[in-house]
Amino acid sequence: MLTPxxxxxxxxxxxxxxxxxxxxxxxxxxxxxxxxxxxxxxxLSQIKxxxxxxxxxxxxxxxxxxxxxxxxVAGWCKDHNIRHRTLCWRGPKPETGIQAAARIARxxxxxxxxxxxxxxxxxxAHNADDQAETVFARLARGSGPAGLxxxxxxxxxxxxxxxxxxxxxxxxxxxxxxxxxxASLIKLPFVDDxxxxxxxxxxxxxxxxxxxxxxxxxLEKAALMRLAKQxxxxxxxxxxxxxQDYRDAGGYFHGSSSICFTRDTYKTLSRARQSxxxxxxxxxxxxxxxxxxxxxxxxxxxxxxAGQKILTLxxxxxxxxxxxxxxxxxxxxxxxxxxxxxxxYEVPVTAGERVLWDNRLIVIVPENTxxxxxxxxxxxxxxxxxxxxxxxxxxxxLWYKTDLVAVPGYAKKMLSPAAAPWNTRxxxxxxxxxxxxxxxxxxxxx
Numbered sequence: 001m002l003t004p005x006x007x008x009x010x011x012x013x014x015x016x017x018x019x020x021x022x023x024x025x026x027x028x029x030x031x032x033x034x035x036x037x038x039x040x041x042x043x044l045s046q047i048k049x050x051x052x053x054x055x056x057x058x059x060x061x062x063x064x065x066x067x068x069x070x071x072x073v074a075g076w077c078k079d080h081n082i083r084h085r086t087l088c089w090r091g092p093k094p095e096t097g098i099q100a101a102a103r104i105a106r107x108x109x110x111x112x113x114x115x116x117x118x119x120x121x122x123x124x125a126h127n128a129d130d131q132a133e134t135v136f137a138r139l140a141r142g143s144g145p146a147g148l149x150x151x152x153x154x155x156x157x158x159x160x161x162x163x164x165x166x167x168x169x170x171x172x173x174x175x176x177x178x179x180x181x182x183a184s185l186i187k188l189p190f191v192d193d194x195x196x197x198x199x200x201x202x203x204x205x206x207x208x209x210x211x212x213x214x215x216x217x218x219l220e221k222a223a224l225m226r227l228a229k230q231x232x233x234x235x236x237x238x239x240x241x242x243x244q245d246y247r248d249a250g251g252y253f254h255g256s257s258s259i260c261f262t263r264d265t266y267k268t269l270s271r272a273r274q275s276x277x278x279x280x281x282x283x284x285x286x287x288x289x290x291x292x293x294x295x296x297x298x299x300x301x302x303x304x305x306a307g308q309k310i311l312t313l314x315x316x317x318x319x320x321x322x323x324x325x326x327x328x329x330x331x332x333x334x335x336x337x338x339x340x341x342x343x344x345y346e347v348p349v350t351a352g353e354r355v356l357w358d359n360r361l362i363v364i365v366p367e368n369t370x371x372x373x374x375x376x377x378x379x380x381x382x383x384x385x386x387x388x389x390x391x392x393x394x395x396x397x398l399w400y401k402t403d404l405v406a407v408p409g410y411a412k413k414m415l416s417p418a419a420a421p422w423n424t425r426x427x428x429x430x431x432x433x434x435x436x437x438x439x440x441x442x443x444x445x446x
Contacts, residue, residue: 003181004175004177004178004180004181005178005181006178006181006182006184006185007039007043007174007178007179007182009046012043012046012047013047015043015170015171015173015174016043016044016047016050016170017047019168019170020044020047020050020051023051023121023168024051024119024120024121025051025052026051026052026053026054026118026119027044027051027052027053027054027119027121027122027123027168028053028054028055028056028110028113028114028117028119028121028122028123029041029044029053029054029055029056029122029123029124030056030057030058030106030110030122030123030124030125031055031056031057031073031077031084032057032058032069032073032193033057033069033070033072033073033190033191034125034190034191034192034193035179035180035183035184035188035190035192036125036127036171036176036179036180036183037124037125038073038076038183038188038189038190039125039179039180039182039183039186039188039190040123040124040125040170040171040179041053041055041077041082042182042183042186042188043182044123045080045082051121052083053082053083054082054083054084054085054117054119055073055077055082055083055084055085056084056085056087056110056113056114056122057069057070057073057074057084057085057086057087058086058087058088058089058105058106058109058110059086059087059088059089060089060102060105060106061088061089061090061093062093062098062102062195063193063194063195065191069191070086071086072189072191073086074086076188076189085113085117087109087110087112087113088109089102089105089106089109099195099201099203104446105446107157107159107444107446108159108160108446109159110122110157110165111157111158111159111162111165111446112159112162114165115158115159115162115163115165119165120165120166121165121166121168122157122165122166122167122168123168123169123170124167124168124169125169125171125179126151126169126171126172127171127172127174127175127176127179128171128172128173128174128175128176128221128225129175129176129177129221130151130172130176131150131151131172131224131225131228132210132221132222132224132225132228133203133206133207133210134150134151134228135148135150135224135225135227135228136206136210136224137202137203137206138150140206145231145234145235145238146231146235148227148228148231149228149231149232149234149235150228150231150232151169151172151228152169152232153168153169153170153172154166154167154168154169155167155444156442156443156444157443157444157445157446158443158444158445158446159445159446160356160445160446161354161355161356161362161363161445162354164442164443173225238276241273241276242276242277242280245269245273245276245277246277246439248265248268248269249261249262249265249266249269249277250262250265250266251277253433253435253436253439254326254328254391254435255410255433256328256391256392256394256395256410256411256414257285257328257329257360257361257394257395257433257434257435258285258326258327258328258329258391258435259281259284259285259326259327259435259439260324260325260326260327261277261324261325261327262323262324262325263320263321263322263323263324263325264323266304266325267304267305271298271301271305274301274304274305275294275297275298275301278297278300278301278304278318278327279291279292279294279297280439281327281439282297282300282313282314282316282327283438284435284438284439285316285327285328285329285360285435286314286315286316286329286333287315287329287358287359287360287438288314288315288359289359292313292314293314296313296314297313299313300313300318303318304318304320304325307320308320312330315329315330315333316328316329316330316333317329317330317331319390321387326391328390328391328394329358329360329394330394331377331379331380331390331393331394333345333394334358334376334377334394335377335379335380335393344376344377345358345376345377346374346375346376346399347374347375347376348372348373348374349363349365349369349373349374349375349398350365350369350371351365351366351367351368351369352364352365352366352367352369353365355375356445357375357396358394358396359434359438359445360433360434360435360438361395361396361431361432361433361434361435362431362432362434363375363396363408363429363430363431363432364429364430364431364432365398365429366398366406366426366427366429366430368426369398369400370400372400372401373398373399373400373405374398374399375396375397375398375399376396376397376399377393377394377395377396377397378392378393378394378395378396378397378404378407378411378415379393379397379404380393382404382415382416382420383415383416384414384415384416385414388413388414388415389414389415391414392407392410392411392414392415395407395408395410395411395431396408396429396431397411397422397429398422398427398429403421404420404421404422405421405422405427406422406427406428406429407422407427407428407429408428408429408430408431409428409429409431410431412428
């Protein structure tokens with residue numbers, strides 16, 4: 001086997017210069033202390049005129065050595081005049097699915113740190129091997145084109161209700177062993193995470209299996225990389241078609257965090273186009289991170305074509321009027337059910353905080369909010385025109401004890417105010433809808 005060649009200065013310029021030409025004046029870089037991320041940090045530091053760097057290291061609190069690993073990164077950064085912060089994942093850890101939970105926590109901490117420091121770009125050292133292994137894992141799970149497209153060079157992430165950060169992966173075409181060779185040549189003080197060799201983890205087993213079949217010339221990582229690029233092209237074309245379907249069906253994003261189509265124009269689409277459009281719409285409106293099951297969507301489409309007035313799937317209500325087709329959040333998915341299988345959705349809040357509510361919108365809690373208040377659905381008990389009250393019912397209200405004391409301005413238009421305690425200017429909740437962001441899959445919120 002040939003010894004991997006370290007990256008040269010010319011390689012570095014070729015790989016990173018085009019990316020950095022688009023970058024802001026300051027960037028954040030995720031540095032775990034491993035060879036890949038340490039190599040990325042060093043390469044960035046060698047480029048003349050590169051943006052100022054803030055190195056971020058996440059200590060997941062899962063290994064006692066992690067504190068020393070973070071300190072090593074911090075020490076190296078200090079010696080090279082690079083700012084550094086260590087981010088700690090605190091609180092209880094799950095007994096199962098620890099690596100998936102750690103990934104979510106890591107991205108949340110990184111995005112949150114970027115928001116706090118005003119950084120709009122976050123670079124990570126994901127490489128060609130990571131990309132191939134991700135495609136391989138998704139093949140094993142039977143993922144479709146969107147899953148097989150794997151990681152993109154540029155995407156958007158956010159910590160819950162936070163501001164989106166551009167996630168940049170400049171090394172997706174570079175092999176892991178070249179990054180390691182580079183780190184070794186420079187004598188960077190990188191460490192090897194022992195979990196990368198722990199065969200109790202599924203990703204480690206997959207990595208070993210992929211290496212074994214590649215060694216037998218049964219499957220090359222390069223082929224998986226090509227597949228990812230082909231799937232990205234297919235996904236881009238599918239997204240263009242989906243947005244054309246949305247326009248053709250007279251779609252618009254409703255102020256109640258719903259999506260509406262013109263019933264007759266929606267029904268002129270082919271069954272396949274109807275299903276594709278409805279699937280993405282249900283995903284967006286439900287607050288779920290995953291699309292609904294295909295069979296369920298096809299049943300809903302059949303019901304629409306048959307003229308059924310009310311259909312439900314995945315926490316969403318599809319309501320047909322003479323003119324419109326409304327896809328709205330199902331009230332009882334948030335209000336709770338009599339059988340107790342679904343409890344009332346409620347989020348304790350403090351004055352002035354930003355809250356990601358039901359994954360569908362962001363609420364700014366008023367500064368005058370009393371201690372012990374919570375966000376919960378407005379509910380069906382509020383009076384108003386039948387259809388309008390239904391749309392308002394799944395929007396968030398600010399509750400104190402048993403009183404609804406504030407609602408979004410849009411809800412005030414749909415409800416009958418009478419002597420309601422929320423019927424004052426000071427009791428208006430500032431609400432930002434994420435329905436368009438979710439429909440377009442624009443931001444991943446951790």
